[in-house]
Amino acid sequence: MTPATAVGSAAVFETCREEGRAALVGYLPVGFPDVATSIRAMVTLVENGCDIVEIGIPYSDPVIDGPAIQRAASAALAGGTRVEDVFAAARAVRDAGAVPLVMTYWNLVLRRGVDRFADDLAAAGGGGLITPDLIPDEAGDWIAASDRTGLDRVFLVAPSSTPERLATVTGACRGFVYAASTMGVTGVRSSVGTAADELVERTRAATDLPVCVGLGVSTGEQAAQVGSFADGVIVGSALVTTLLDVEPEAGLARLAEVTRELAAGVRESKR
Amino acid sequence: MSEQHTSEQPKSEHLMSDAPGRFGRFGGRYVPEALIPALEQLDEVRQKAMVDPDFQAELDHLHKTYTGRPSIITEVPRFAAHAGGARVILKREDLNHTGSHKINNVLGQALLTRRMGKRRIIAETGAGQHGVATATAAALMGLDCTVYMGKVDTERQALNVARMKILGAEVIPVEHGSATLKDAINEALRDWVTNVHDTHYCIGTVTGPHPFPEMVRDFHKIIGIEARQQVLELTGRLPDAVIACVGGGSNAMGIFHRFIEDEGVRLIGVEAGGEGVESGRHAARFASAEPGVLHGAMSYLMQDDDGQTLESHSVSAGLDYPSVGPEHSHLKDIGRAEYRYATDEETMEAFRLLCRTEGIIPALESSHALAGALDVGRELGPDGLILVNLSGRGDKDMHTAAAWFGLIDAQGEGTV
Numbered sequence: 001m002t003p004a005t006a007v008g009s010a011a012v013f014e015t016c017r018e019e020g021r022a023a024l025v026g027y028l029p030v031g032f033p034d035v036a037t038s039i040r041a042m043v044t045l046v047e048n049g050c051d052i053v054e055i056g057i058p059y060s061d062p063v064i065d066g067p068a069i070q071r072a073a074s075a076a077l078a079g080g081t082r083v084e085d086v087f088a089a090a091r092a093v094r095d096a097g098a099v100p101l102v103m104t105y106w107n108l109v110l111r112r113g114v115d116r117f118a119d120d121l122a123a124a125g126g127g128g129l130i131t132p133d134l135i136p137d138e139a140g141d142w143i144a145a146s147d148r149t150g151l152d153r154v155f156l157v158a159p160s161s162t163p164e165r166l167a168t169v170t171g172a173c174r175g176f177v178y179a180a181s182t183m184g185v186t187g188v189r190s191s192v193g194t195a196a197d198e199l200v201e202r203t204r205a206a207t208d209l210p211v212c213v214g215l216g217v218s219t220g221e222q223a224a225q226v227g228s229f230a231d232g233v234i235v236g237s238a239l240v241t242t243l244l245d246v247e248p249e250a251g252l253a254r255l256a257e258v259t260r261e262l263a264a265g266v267r268e269s270k271r
Numbered sequence: 272m273s274e275q276h277t278s279e280q281p282k283s284e285h286l287m288s289d290a291p292g293r294f295g296r297f298g299g300r301y302v303p304e305a306l307i308p309a310l311e312q313l314d315e316v317r318q319k320a321m322v323d324p325d326f327q328a329e330l331d332h333l334h335k336t337y338t339g340r341p342s343i344i345t346e347v348p349r350f351a352a353h354a355g356g357a358r359v360i361l362k363r364e365d366l367n368h369t370g371s372h373k374i375n376n377v378l379g380q381a382l383l384t385r386r387m388g389k390r391r392i393i394a395e396t397g398a399g400q401h402g403v404a405t406a407t408a409a410a411l412m413g414l415d416c417t418v419y420m421g422k423v424d425t426e427r428q429a430l431n432v433a434r435m436k437i438l439g440a441e442v443i444p445v446e447h448g449s450a451t452l453k454d455a456i457n458e459a460l461r462d463w464v465t466n467v468h469d470t471h472y473c474i475g476t477v478t479g480p481h482p483f484p485e486m487v488r489d490f491h492k493i494i495g496i497e498a499r500q501q502v503l504e505l506t507g508r509l510p511d512a513v514i515a516c517v518g519g520g521s522n523a524m525g526i527f528h529r530f531i532e533d534e535g536v537r538l539i540g541v542e543a544g545g546e547g548v549e550s551g552r553h554a555a556r557f558a559s560a561e562p563g564v565l566h567g568a569m570s571y572l573m574q575d576d577d578g579q580t581l582e583s584h585s586v587s588a589g590l591d592y593p594s595v596g597p598e599h600s601h602l603k604d605i606g607r608a609e610y611r612y613a614t615d616e617e618t619m620e621a622f623r624l625l626c627r628t629e630g631i632i633p634a635l636e637s638s639h640a641l642a643g644a645l646d647v648g649r650e651l652g653p654d655g656l657i658l659v660n661l662s663g664r665g666d667k668d669m670h671t672a673a674a675w676f677g678l679i680d681a682q683g684e685g686t687v
């Protein structure tokens with residue numbers, strides 16, 4: 001049995017609170033455009049101001065992802081990316097100084113075995129799991145495994161969540177709560193919408209945990225706006241897009257630039 | 272389990288569901304949180320509807336005056352001569368309006384859509400039969416309709432694409448992944464999570480998150496209820512075996528359900544063996560797969576060592592799916608149902624045989640059940656009595672059949 005040694009995201013939110021700002025959470029899938037470059041890209045996120053890196057595992061049937069992430073995931077799988085690769089990515093992100101959280105569709109964890117996955121992730125320096133297609137009601141094994149290893153357990157809430165669901169879901173989270181601010185799939189949106197603000201407020205009524213907002217943020221301005229009411233700003237498709245249809249070096253340079261803009265955004269979000 | 276059955280619950284329900292939404296260890300709700308309120312609403316509305324005499328009367332009226340229920344049974348002695356001389360009886364779901372069993376479920380869900388105050392209905396489709404049925408119900412009830420269909424399937428079932436469009440539905444070809452049924456479901460789920468406030472996702476088979484597997488089975492169980500009585504009236508006894516093809520498994524659950532308590536009746540599901548299980552190009556989940564989660568439910572699933580879904584293959588689009596309804600997985604685990612497969616080749620032979628011996632052109636999906644019946648009949652011999660669910664008619668498959676048997680040349684012209 002692995003003792004409860006994993007280091008989750010709690011310390012990040014403490015630091016951010018002291019600094020009076022929101023945390024920046026950046027998503028990238030491992031294996032796109034290839035495993036080595038994807039890991040360099042994650043380190044780039046950390047070096048340019050991401051506090052937490054959400055490492056996606058490419059999956060054959062990504063039902064909550066929009067076109068950008070679907071494309072990256074398909075390419076990663078076609079290039080031979082394996083679930084195993086996520087552990088090297090977690091190690092690299094941890095060594096670079098940020099908290100690695102793995103974002104994964106549930107069957108990939110089930111297939112490896114929930115306990116084995118948790119042990120391997122903790123051993124690689126991982127901080128926890130974000131599970132977009134697992135609700136707490138189905139998560140008995142994972143709740144036990146995360147209690148045992150100390151990994152963060154991040155479930156999602158949505159604008160459609162009732163007060164009862166908000167209580168159930170936030171009650172099962174550890175680390176933070178992921179507020180998926182718009183109904184729909186991942187992707188860049190021109191405006192973040194008022195639903196985010198309202199959802200964060202309703203979520204706060206149910207929990208004292210930090211609340212991070214994801215789905216649609218792409219600019220420094222939006223990051224500042226969301227950071228003014230949320231504890232963390234989650235950015236995915238806008239980062240993935242920098243790596244689509246370009247040479248790796250040019251993509252990484254663009255990624256660094258976009259990350260700096262977002263990092264400046266959350267630092268403007270004086271709270 | 273104790274001998275007491277004091278509750279009002281029928282014994283079979285008791286056997287089937289350990290927890291709400293679970294069939295043994297299968298089923299459940301593996302979906303984004305955003306969909307949970309819609310699933311809870313659907314569950315509440317359908318549970319009320321199932322005990323509401325007005326709803327039942329409305330559905331019953333549609334069955335009688337629109338679908339053409341009860342569907343007849345037909346004994347097929349010339350076909351049966353090739354099945355070891357066993358008696359073979361077909362339940363003729365192919366004679367339903369729109370040409371398959373799919374309409375039973377769709378009319379039920381369309382009525383529920385109205386009850387929930389939603390104005391738009393979406394669906395995935397493989398063979399196109401569920402899409403056509405959904406487009407039909409949408410036209411009948413004045414709902415907007417969008418159907419997602421894998422690009423590969425839009426090509427092999429072009430006639431059904433045209434039917435859906437004529438009926439006023441929007442058909443969206445899905446090019447992602449293997450461009451077949453599973454990818455169409457992915458895209459439909461993306462639409463649903465975005466538009467759930469005014470849209471109902473009418474899943475076409477007994478898969479998906481709770482309450483879909485249970486609800487869709489309940490809308491189809493009329494098949495078995497009618498057939499059991501019809502066979503008793505015709506033959507004075509219960510069949511030795513009830514046989515149905517299994518894609519997601521809705522026509523099979525529909526005909527099996529009423530027979531579950533009849534212990535002497537074998538329930539036999541026939542999966543798509545494609546080019547043979549050894550070839551890897553098949554959809555014989557029970558012959559090859561282990562449990563996993565896809566599209567909201569835990570069930571047998573064709574997957575690789577990492578848990579990535581494997582692509583299935585079948586000559587029939589409607590059986591070309593890497594997972595299967597969770598209730599079937601449970602029936603297999605407890606040994607109440609048996610599952611076999613028929614290869615593309617065996618299926619096409621059974622297809623031709625029914626056409627030539629009985630003048631009935633079956634769907635390629637249903638032809639898998641016929642291939643199963645030929646085998647089971649030979650095993651049972653002349654005393655055997657077999658009930659086969661003929662889930663659909665084969666008009667939509669003429670192109671595939673013509674190509675298979677070399678009835679058209681490269682220009683699409685007829686040959687002699």
Ligand SMILES: Cc1ncc(COP(=O)(O)O)c(C=O)c1O
Nearest residue numbers: 400476518519520521522589663
């Ligand atoms: C005629 C027919 N039979 C069977 C099927 C398979 O579905 P299920 O296994 O849900 O009955 C289909 C699906 O498209 C179909 O069109």
